[in-house]
Amino acid sequence: MSSTLFDAPGARGLRRQRTASAVTVLVLLVLAGLAAAKLNAEGQFSVDVWEPFVTPDYMEALLEGAWVTVRAAVVAILLSIIFGTLFAFGRLSDRFWVRWPATLVVEFFRAVPLLMLILAMYLIYGEVIGKFWSLVLGLVLYNGSVLAEVFRAGILAVPHGQSEAAYAVGLRKGQVMRLVLLPQAVRIMLPAIISQSVVALKDTSLGFVLPYEELTKTGQSIAIEFNNYFATAIVLAVMFIVVNYALSRLAVWAERRMSRAGGTAVRAPKGDLMGGGGG
Amino acid sequence: MLLTRTYALAAAVLLAGTIAACGEAGSEGASESDVEVEVEVVANPDFPEGSTMAELAEAGTIRIGTKFDQPGLGFKSATADTPVGFDVEMGKIVAGQLGIAEEDITWEETISDNREPFLMEDKVDIVLATYSITAERRGFVGQAGPYYVTGQQLLVAEDSDIAEPEDVEGEEVCSVTGSTSIDTIEQEYGATARGFGTYSECVQQVLNGSFDAMTTDGAILLGYAAENPDELEVVGKVFSEERYGIGYQDPADTEMCEFLNGVITDSYENGTWEAAFVSTLGEAEVETPEPPAVDPCK
């Protein structure tokens, strides 16, 4: 294969590549072997450590925790989309007394750590709104702000001719937004929305500190009972990777369908995919 | 290609499902102690009109705040519906005296951060959650008791050089965020305190060598040491006094205070306190201590 950086390799090149591959694989295997040996010595492969994960009751508890996580993430994403739409319109408004506060709000919630937001929500309003809403509201404020930026970019990315034609036909700004730009923008932004869902899913693990009984907290209960912290962490990681990877592939698929249909997808800035302070 | 992947996925799911039925973890997790706490549920309790106790007895349910992540005192397994532990047993005893049966108790998880807020905002009626009595707290909420007295100590690895609190000066010591232990070990013994979410996390890290010592109430530490007798030990003098009390909402509610104190002293006399201890904290072969005298209500 060739790319911008190197030509398709000839015979000698192929041999060099194969040797390099082999060496890399060897090094990785040796490292893995050493790690496995050490872990075994520490008893990390014993039945006691892994048994809870093949016991129906505990698996059920973990799946329950996963369900709680997904529920919180879904609610958070839906509300974030609403928040994002509102504030995107706010930031695109012609009236400065709408634009400036909207910009302030969005920039503020993108700069503040999500963990801090969630903790503060719970410590200040916890008794009134409970853990679920402390977590979800924190998620909405952050992810909504990110989506506001994404939506703004999406609306601006709709070919200019569309809005020009709409104005020429006599539509007012609000109508142009609603009837012409937004529907087309949504298609463009779909991959970004899905990617942001991945972030929201990861960030629900922050509920752990409230403590909210989502997946990570359930894992901790198991770890306390069986003293198998490392194994539990691995199981949690695997569960998250599986779900998030599937979602990411969905986003990539959506993006490909988009480009086939002739649009360019809009993406959230790289950093916002990391999660806002704990994602 | 897609078909093979689907088959592979289906096979994996089936395999996982079969394996998932194999394990029996936790089935021997039930208390091995022969001692059962016999909680008396009073049939028709008689309380003064309008008192908190009368309200609770009439309601027939009570909301008790306790820890869910503290083995021995208040711990709720991932698969259980209710927590177990010493604080939990004492809670059941109090509820029984109000005529409320075990099944009618609603258990809420209270962590160190939110015990006062939960009482002050009427999210729980009483709190039994390793709740140390302090003068500051008595300014915001009521605290009856104590029903257990312990003190801060150190938990170290079996082969550690640390023998007394003074030995941890300049070292990193693990404890729980928001607990009184963190401040004490920092201010009085010059250690660097590292705060985590639960004591179990600290124990795990002492076991795996990340920390040389952890500190909290001796009662809690003894439980952990007993679970790992060859690897952990509790050392050093007791360097503070922690008196666990029952939190209730209104600091001026003298009737409630006297009722709770009465329940506590009765439990000393009729053996339920000792049974509660032996079946939870005492499982670690810890000697049952002398029950403490309760503070007079103001």
Next chain:
Amino acid sequence: MEALWDNRDLVLSGFGQTLLLLVVSGSLSLAIGTVLGSFRVSAVPALRATGTAYVTVFRNTPLLVIFLLTYYGLPELGIQAPQFWRATFALTLYTAAFVCEAVRSGVNAVPAGQAEAARSIGMGFGQTLRLVVLPQAFRAVIPPLASVMIALTKNTSLVAVFGIADATFRMRGLINNNPGDVYAIFGGIALGYVLIVAVISLAAHGLERAGRAGMGRVAVR
């Protein structure tokens, strides 16, 4: 407002920890992320696979779980270290995956013609990367890298539940001890983070403009 002022030494030390973590983890993850990035665009299939596997694992796992994995896994592997370095390790591993992706997108943004021209005069992979592609990718890479560093700043708040007394840890303590001053405390600490983020954004803008100026002098268009 009072509580914040009275405890300003605690708040400042908290932000000191935050900044320290940011600088150390940031630098380390930039280095490791760039190396990973070059793995992902390399000709050697095994290196490409390693890079992809690394990124897949660390991008799809919550940072919290990464902390759990490193805090409880490293000692099992016999590696002991003081708290600060364990936290740095977890943050670096996580952030490096995103730096890698940012670098990769920067490299892919360089027009193919540049690398083709380099190869046509006989430069090898390493030379092409070092002398032609990376310097130009540098400019394209700044905005995503700035986002990654901003996210890292916020991610440092996680150490509050893993034993390090950073700004978020201090906020929690202050709110617990001064329930009357919650808004002021939250606002004050939030302001601190906003300031750090603003500085990073400004620095990124400055770097971008400097890069553009540099390019302008050399461009042969």
